[in-house]
Amino acid sequence: MKIAIIDDEPLAISSLRRMIENIPATAIVGSARSAASAMHLCEARQPDLVLLDIEMPQMDGMTLARELKQAGNPLVIFITAYDRFAIDAFDVEAIDYVLKPVDPDRLRGAIERARSRLSLRPLMQAVESAALRLHSAAPHPPETPEQPVYWANVGGRTIRIPIADIRHVEACRDYAFIHTGRDRHMVRETMARLETAFEGTALQRIHRSHIVNLDRIQAVSRDTGLRLVTLDSGEEIPVGRRFYGRLVDAIDIAASS
Template structure:
């Protein structure tokens, strides 16, 4: 793959957006645009016929949307790499759930597209060097990572690195050291998705990593307070007092 042309298929229902991608690709070396699809169904058909290495895929399209197209492509014998190109940032988590290589926001920057192309090339090279799997590996039932937006684009956050989660209306804030990111999730879904061996819910609006808890104390009204490793304190909700006793072995 390193020494060959990277075959690319564009799938975008907006003619101007597709034309911009075509112009940007024309400036890059080592790529070959093999076709342009303008809806989800034609994107799947063209991918089957043309066997592209990479699909630059819009999400909001008539018929099959980009997420559905990516799922269909993943079932092909030699599935192409997928980079989403969209005007909407709220689909980031769903995009990486279908193993997208990257997620570009419109209007696409030339340098950013170039980095995505190289990322796809590296992914395809790595995949080509891997031996075929002999058996399906065991998969964890728990959430292992999150993707959140920041000023540079998207950042991957490993679940085991999260110190605590706090609720902010319809969003959850993931705290990692001195930094934090907002994701669109519910506290209940996170409680069900995070491993109970690693995390414990202490309040209706707070989940804390177990080894981030330094100790417990009571306030003047007798309510439990969790002392955290960073020096902060987290009140324990009355409904979650049993969690304190379970952690302390009482």
């Protein structure tokens, strides 16, 4: 596995080099101390994995991780002294988030996870290519309106959930629970990211911790200042003050359509 180290601190680079030298089947292809140097390094050496600091001059590590998708799309493990960026790390599909001072065993575990993910890439590419060929060769039935779906990563699988089946979504720290009529699926997603994924559907954010399906709302009420929606299941979900006006507008649009 080819690894690049990107950190603006020379001592941090030296420390990571020493740790990686003790991990079998790894090779350090270079290091960089700035975003520009990192882009040049990744374009030239095409590493499989990048160990990336977050707090750097000129361009932070999160932004750089997005840019690296255009430079060979290496896997990313963040190495940082700050834990407040952990949720953002999942937004850029990082393999892991390792805090400084780096524990060698912790780093080894993260790199092995990256190795496992890397080994699956050819298989996933072959599956996607085969699916594309089958789709091109198959006779296409008359087009019918497609029902929107959400593809959720649940327990190591990606499952298909029709939007119409989702009753509501609730946040739980770094995770979210998607409630359907029969099941509850736990996904590692932020509410902001889910809100973006559901844009243009009947799923509407009504609280910092709740998204509901407008088609499942039976009533909107206020009780001593507390705003609530009642779903067709009988569940009552709180409505945040800053989301209330948007909810009323959405219901008006739905009622008139």
